[in-house]
Amino acid sequence: MAEDSCATQLIDGNGEFNAAELQKFVNTVKLHQCGLSYAVVAIVGPQSSGKSTLLNHLFRTNFREMNALNGRSQTTKGIWIAKAVGIEPFTIVIDLEGTDSRERGEDDATFEKQSALFALAVADIVLINIWCHDIGREQAANKPLLKTVFQVMMRLFSPRKTTLLFVIRDKTKTPFNILEPILREDIQKIWETVPKPQAYKDTPLSEFFHVEVVALSSYEENEKQFKVEVFQLRQKFFHSISPGGLAGDRRGVVPASGFSFSAEQIWKIIKENKDLDLPAHKVMVATVRCEEIAYEKFSRLASDKEWMALEQAVQSDAVPGFGKRISSILEKYLSEYDMESVYFEEGVRNAKREHLESKALQLVHPVYISMLGHLRSRALESFKTRLEQSLGGGEGFAASVRSCSQSSMLEFDQGSSDAAIQQASWDASKVREKLRRDIEAHASLVRSEKLSELIANYKKQISAALTEPVESLFESGGKDTWASIRRLLKRESDVAVSAFSSAIAGFELDQAIFEEMIRSLKEYSRSVVERKAREEASKVLVRMKDRFVTVFNHDKDSLPRVWTGKEDIRAITNEARSESLKLLSTMAAIRLDQKADKIENVLFSTLMDRTVAIPSQNTGIGVSGDPLVSRTWEKVPPEKTLITPVQCKSIWRQFIAETEYTVTQAISAQEAYKRRNSWLPPTWAIVAMLILGLNELMFLLRNPLYLLVLFITYLLGKAIWVQIDIPGEFGNGTLSKLSSLSTRFLPTVINLVRRLASESEESSAPMPPQWLASQSFRNQIQKSDSVASSIPDSSVSTETGVEHISPQLKHRRVTNPEQEETSCSGTHD
Ligand SMILES: Nc1nc2c(ncn2[C@@H]2O[C@H](COP(=O)(O)OP(=O)(O)OP(=O)(O)O)[C@@H](O)[C@H]2O)c(=O)[nH]1
Structure with a gap:
């Protein structure tokens, strides 16, 4: 049993605090697990007054006792600590060096005071060992001791309501009920003589102390009785801290886990001879201990295997049940903190808990953000996949975006809810907002791509629908060419716009954007025609020459002409030129807006027949006599001009020069024919033949x-x-x-x-x-x-307004099959 008490020297004879030994003692007896359920008992008294003997019997400790055979010399040096054996609650027993020590000298009472103050500061119950024969004596040995106790009590600032248990040793035959009042009177006298601060001047002793008195028989003379009385006294220490117990009124208890630190700090302050402010000390102890506990919990959290595994896992991907698992880990360490710090000052405890929680959350926060990042990426990816599938399934674009967006946001919300940490009130709304923006950006990108694709397709269709027919119409250009082109353009444009409108209905575009797209598509249709017109205009001279040759070399039945001398070459030439000039007039300007112009009149009046020329004020072209000396046509804006008047003049001149040879050839052929058909000999030859051949005739x-x-x-x-x-x-x-x-x-x-x-x-x-x-x-x-x-029917639909091909052109198809493929129809006025 004695072995269990673990007597340890707390402070040595030189006043050095043995913190390591104390910590060892605390760990051995598991003091730190006691919380507030522990009591501290200390004993003061004259040297060799049987203090250690009493403690050993009372608490079954094993403090060193003096051997009676060696005389009365000091046994206990400094302050010792031990655990009371067999007493509930956990009771710490402190044995102090005796006062009035001959070894320290009569005047050297410094250590006595320091140890007395230490005992009062840390103990709930202080046993004061006094000889029975000293009671009532003026020069009693216990009087300086009591003075010391009361004086130092004033320096504690806050009365702890310590129990002072006066133990009268070697009681005499004087009855206890006589002895006790005398002792209490002595105590009161000493209390009154002790100088007190102004605040405590009239404070009664009972305000600071709870005084109890017991008397014991002499251990040496009546050991048996001594033991019986000690056994009875021992009973008082059971449940001593409960209400009504010996220390039931105690105040300002330091939690057991802070005892060692508190004792060390108290001794340090006492040694420095500073005032010992117990309330402040308690806060200080709480602060230090709570910090220590919090630090220890944080360190364990940071090295927790489950936490580290989660941290590692989140680096690569989202972890299911992240929030619950992290919350559980945090809860574990915070609960431990709560348990260990529960007896410390509440304000300090809570403040340190908040700090611990804050640090723990700081540790976790980056991982939480990574987790949200994964959830956001996942939701975005699932949005992309869903959208692709939905669009592949033929659902409208806007509806698909809406439903896919809702699904992905819901997925993120569920994920972020799963990742939420119970101890934190972190808001995932910023990440959610970023996800929403990412989804919108992706949807916008896909919308642009799809629309671009659609627009490109419809442009391609428009181009295919217009290019060849327009080329064909220009090839057989005539009076109605532009009217036909306008009808063709309108029809194809309307068809494309209608189909395009249906195709983009699912995009639910703003009306303004929709109208802009339609306008752009129509504009494109016009541009296709205009581009083709410019291309054809650049080949107008070739086309004119073809037209001329065709008309010139074929009769009205489209049969090749045989120049027999009966044909009117002048009239035929004029007709062929007129047809060519019509072609030039058609190709001179873009006429998609159905505005009347005078290009044909000007060209004919200027180039074909000056006798029917329109007066210059009517044509409005030209400043001199020649209306073609200009770069613009009247009522035709420059951007719609394909061939300027001056270019027309030049082209016509070149055309005349290059077709002149054909006319010359025709005239030559005609004269040759005439010559070939005059095969009868001259009349004089016939007369000569008759005269000379008269004999043969006869x-x-x-x-x-x-x-x-x-x-x-x-x-x-x-x-x-x-x-x-x-x-x-x-x-x-x-x-x-x-x-x-x-x-x-x-x-x-x-x-x-x-x-x-x-x-x-x-x-x-x-x-x-x-x-x-x-x-x-x-x-x-x-x-x-x-x-x-065998000539194919070259008429085209009435929609394009193209009429039957002219006989000349029909013949040309027969004689020139290569051109037959590209030509579509011919027009005539
Ligand atoms: N007269 C008398 N002597 C006692 C009593 N109890 C113990 N002693 C004797 O007193 C002597 C000192 O005993 P300790 O228990 O060592 O006394 P102490 O007060 O602890 O001594 P220090 O620690 O040195 O101050 C021993 O020889 C004991 O046998 C007692 O009740 N009456």
């Missing part, structure tokens, strides 16, 4: 057989002539005709002979050669008709 008249042979020969020759159509063949060129005749002559002769043979067999009348000739001609015409009927 011979024939006298021999009718010769005449018959000649006649038959003539008929045969004529039949062959007609069958082969020699004049017609020679009209196409001498060389080719000779080749053709050489191949057809023999079959024709054979054919005639056969027919004559068959006719003679059938005894029919012989067929006249004229019939053969007319039959041959009909065959030829049928052949031509079959060729003409």
Whole structure:
């Protein structure tokens, strides 16, 4: 049992505080676990007055006792501490060095005072050991001791209501009820003589102390009785801190975990001879201890394995149940703090708890932010995926964005709620707001992409729908070309706008944006036409020459002209030029707005027929006599001008020069034809032949057989002539005709002979050669008709306003198949 009390020297004889030994003692006896449920008992009294003996019997401690055989010398040096054995609550026993020590000298009472003050500061119960025979004596040994106790009590600032248990040793036969009043009187006298601060001048002793008195028999003379009385006294120390107990009125208790620090600090202050402000000391102890506890809890939190694992995991991804797990870890350490600091000053305790909590949350906050970052990224990614799937499913864009956004925000809200830490009131709204902005930005990006894609597609469609038809219309340009283009543009533009409007309905765009897009699409349609018009305008000279050649070289039935000398080349030339000039007029300006202009009039009056020229004030063009000396057309803005007046003039000049050769060729062909068809010899030659050949003529008249042979020969020759159509063949060129005749002559002769043979067999009348000739001609015409009927119908829909192709153009298609593919239709006025 004695071993359990662990007697330890707290302060050595030189006044040095043994903090390490004290901590060892505290840990050994587990004092720090006691909270406030512990009592401190100290004993003061003269040296060798049996203090240690009493404590050892009373609390079953093992303080060193003096051996009686060695005489009365000092045994206890300094201050010792031990645990009372077998007493509840936990009781600390402090044995002090005796007063009036011969070893320290009569005048050296400094240590006595210091140790007395220490005892009063830390103990709830102070035993004052006095000899029975000193009671009532004027020079009693206990009087200086009591004076010291009362004086130092004044320096504690706050009365602890310490219990002073006077233990009368070696009681005599004087009854206790006589001794006690005498002792109390002595105590009162001493209290009154002690100088007190003004505040405590009239304060009664009972305000500071709870006084108890017991008397014990002599240990040496009546040990048995001594032990019985000590045993009875021991009972008083059970539940001493409970109300009604020996220390039931105690105040300002320091929690057990702060005892060692408190004792050390008190001794330090006492040694420095400073005033010992117990309330302030208590706050100081609470502050230090709470800080120590908080620091220890924070350190353990920072190195907590579960926390570190979570911190690591959150670096790479969101962790399910993050909030609960972190809250649980924090709660664990905060609860431990609460438990360990519960007995300390409340204000200090709470302040330190807040500080601990704040530090713990600071530690956790970056991880929490990372967690929210993961949740935000996840929600954003899921929004992107959902939106893609939703759009793939054909849902409207705006509706998809709304539903996907709601789902993703809900996902984030659930995640952030799961990540919320119970101890913190952190707001995820900033991260949520950032997520909302990210979602909007992504939706906006996708919207732009989708719209751009749609617009590009519709532009492509418009371009495809307009380019070739417009090109075709320009190719066969005439009076109605621009009207047809306008109708075509309107129709294709309306179709595209209607389809585009349906396609972007799901985007739920602002009306202004929607209208701007439609306007842009229409503008694009116009630009396609304008671009094509500019492209065609750059090729106008070639087109004019083609038009000229086509009209010039073909008759009204679209058959190639044969220059026989009967044609009016001047009229044909004028007609061909007129057609070409119409083409130039068509290509001179963009006429998508249906505004009237005078370009055609000016061109015709200036370039074709000056006799019907419109007066210059009507045309409004030109400042001199020539209205084409200008860079602008009247009523046509520059941006709509494709070919300026002056360019028209230049093009026309070049056109005339380059088509002149065709006209010259035609005139030459006509004269050559005339020459070829004059095959009869001159009259003088015929007269000469008649005169010179009179004898031969007479011979024939006298021999009718010769005449018959000649006649038959003539008929045969004529039949062959007609069958082969020699004049017609020679009209196409001498060389080719000779080749053709050489191949057809023999079959024709054979054919005639056969027919004559068959006719003679059938005894029919012989067929006249004229019939053969007319039959041959009909065959030829049928052949031509079959060729003409092979010309494709080049009329176009009435919507484009294009009418039937002109005969000249029709013929041109037959003779120039390459151009047939690109041409669409021809117009005429
Ligand atoms: N007369 C008398 N002597 C006692 C009594 N109790 C103990 N003693 C004797 O007193 C002597 C001193 O005993 P301690 O217990 O060491 O006394 P102490 O007061 O602790 O001594 P210090 O610590 O040195 O001041 C011993 O020889 C004891 O046997 C008692 O009740 N009466």
